[in-house]
Amino acid sequence: MSRWKPDAQGRLIKAAIELFSEQGYEQTTVAEIAERAELTKRTFFRHFADKREVLFSGSDELGTRWLEALRAAPAEATAMAAVEAGFDPLAELFADRLPFARLRSQIIAANPELQERELIKLQGLADAIKTALTERGVGLNAAILAAQTGVTVFHVAFARWLEQDDPRAFRRLMNESLEELRSVTAA
Amino acid sequence: MSRWKPDAQGRLIKAAIELFSEQGYEQTTVAEIAERAELTKRTFFRHFADKREVLFSGSDELGTRWLEALRAAPAEATAMAAVEAGFDPLAELFADRLPFARLRSQIIAANPELQERELIKLQGLADAIKTALTERGVGLNAAILAAQTGVTVFHVAFARWLEQDDPRAFRRLMNESLEELRSVTAA
Numbered sequence: 001m002s003r004w005k006p007d008a009q010g011r012l013i014k015a016a017i018e019l020f021s022e023q024g025y026e027q028t029t030v031a032e033i034a035e036r037a038e039l040t041k042r043t044f045f046r047h048f049a050d051k052r053e054v055l056f057s058g059s060d061e062l063g064t065r066w067l068e069a070l071r072a073a074p075a076e077a078t079a080m081a082a083v084e085a086g087f088d089p090l091a092e093l094f095a096d097r098l099p100f101a102r103l104r105s106q107i108i109a110a111n112p113e114l115q116e117r118e119l120i121k122l123q124g125l126a127d128a129i130k131t132a133l134t135e136r137g138v139g140l141n142a143a144i145l146a147a148q149t150g151v152t153v154f155h156v157a158f159a160r161w162l163e164q165d166d167p168r169a170f171r172r173l174m175n176e177s178l179e180e181l182r183s184v185t186a187a
Numbered sequence: 188m189s190r191w192k193p194d195a196q197g198r199l200i201k202a203a204i205e206l207f208s209e210q211g212y213e214q215t216t217v218a219e220i221a222e223r224a225e226l227t228k229r230t231f232f233r234h235f236a237d238k239r240e241v242l243f244s245g246s247d248e249l250g251t252r253w254l255e256a257l258r259a260a261p262a263e264a265t266a267m268a269a270v271e272a273g274f275d276p277l278a279e280l281f282a283d284r285l286p287f288a289r290l291r292s293q294i295i296a297a298n299p300e301l302q303e304r305e306l307i308k309l310q311g312l313a314d315a316i317k318t319a320l321t322e323r324g325v326g327l328n329a330a331i332l333a334a335q336t337g338v339t340v341f342h343v344a345f346a347r348w349l350e351q352d353d354p355r356a357f358r359r360l361m362n363e364s365l366e367e368l369r370s371v372t373a374a
Contacts, residue, residue: 078371079371080371080372080373116303116307119306119307119310120303120306123306141343141347141364141367142367142371144339144342144343144346145339145343145364145367145368145371145372146371146372148335148339148342149336149339149368149371149372152331152332152335152336152339153332155331155335156328156331156332159331160328177328177332178372180328180329180332181332181336181372182372182373182374184265184266184267184329184332184333184336185267185332185333185336185365185368185369185372186267186369187369
C-alpha cells in the first residue's frame with residue numbers, strides 16, 4: 001500500500017489485502033480483518049457485504065468515475081471519444097495505487113472464484129458503458145462495440161501497468177493499447 | 188429445433204431445451220430430461236456433468252472449430268486474419284441452429300447463474316484464442332486484443348442473428364460487425 005488511509009473503509013481494505021497476501025484469501029475471516037484494522041465486525045459489515053467485496057469496492061469506484069466522465073463528454077463526441085473521456089479520471093484514480101493493485105491482482109489470480117467475480121464486474125462495467133452510450137443516442141451495436149473495446153483496452157493497459165514501475169504510466173498505456181487495437185484490427 | 192437428432196446426446200439436448208422452455212430451467216430435473224429423451228439418467232451422465240452443461244456443449248464445439256480454423260490459417264496471416272479464419276466454420280455450425288439458439292438464449296436470459304456461465308465460457312474462448320495466437324508468434328498484447336475483438340464481434344453478430352429470420356445470415360453479420368467495430372474505433 002502506497003499510503004495509509006485514515007478512514008475506516010481504507011483501513012479495512014488495507015488490513016484485508018495484507019491478510020489475504022500473508023495467509024491466503026480462503027484462510028482469512030472477517031473477524032481477523034476487523035481486528036487487524038482495529039475495528040469491529042459490525043463496522044466491517046457497515047462497509048462491505050462480505051470479505052470478497054473488499055477486493056471489489058475499487059471496481060465500483062472505477063465504474064462510477066468512468067460513467068461520470070462519459071456522460072459529461074460533449075454531445076457531438078463520437079461513441080469512442082465518449083468512452084475515451086473516462087481515461088483521464090481512471091488514470092488519476094490509479095496514480096497512487098500501483099502497490100495495492102499488484103497485491104490485489106496476485107490474490108485474485110490465485111482464486112478461480114475471485115477471477116470469475118472480476119470478470120463479471122468487468123462485464124457489468126461494459127454493460128453500464130453500453131447503456132450510457134445508448135442514452136446519448138448511439139445505436140445499440142455501436143454502443144456494445146465501443147463499450148467492449150473500451151473495457152478490453154482498459155484490461156490490457158491495466159495488466160501492462162502492473163508489470164512496469166511507473167505508477168503514472170497508466171494513461172499512456174491506455175492510449176498505446178487503443179492504438180494497438182486499431183492496428184491489430186485494421187483491414 | 189429445426190431437425191431431429193437421432194443420437195443420444197442430440198436427443199438429450201432437444202429434451203432439455205423443450206423442458207426448460209416449457210416449465211423453466213430451475214424446475215426441470217435430470218430424471219425428467221432423460222425420460223423425455225427416452226433414455227436413462229445413467230446415459231445422461233455419460234454425456235453431461237449436470238443439467239447446466241446441456242446448454243453449453245455447443246459452446247465447446249464452437250471453440251473447437253474456431254481454434255482448428257485459426258491453427259490452420261497460413262503462417263503469414265495477421266493475428267486478426269487468423270481469428271477471422273474461424274468465421275466460416277462458425278457460420279456453417281450455426282446454419283441450421285437458429286430455432287434452437289433462440290430457445291437457448293431465452294432460457295439463459297431468464298437465469299443470472301446461466302448468464303454468468305455463458306460469460307465465463309466466452310472468456311474461456313477468448314483466452315484459448317489468445318493462447319493459440321501467441322503459439323503462432325503473435326505478441327501477448329496483440330493476441331489479447333485480436334482474441335477479445337473476435338469474441339466481441341461474435342457476440343454482437345450472434346445477438347443480431349437471433350433477431351432476424353435468415354438462418355444463413357450469420358457469416359454476413361460477422362463481417363458487418365467487424366466492419367462496424369473498425370468504424371467505431373477509428374481515430
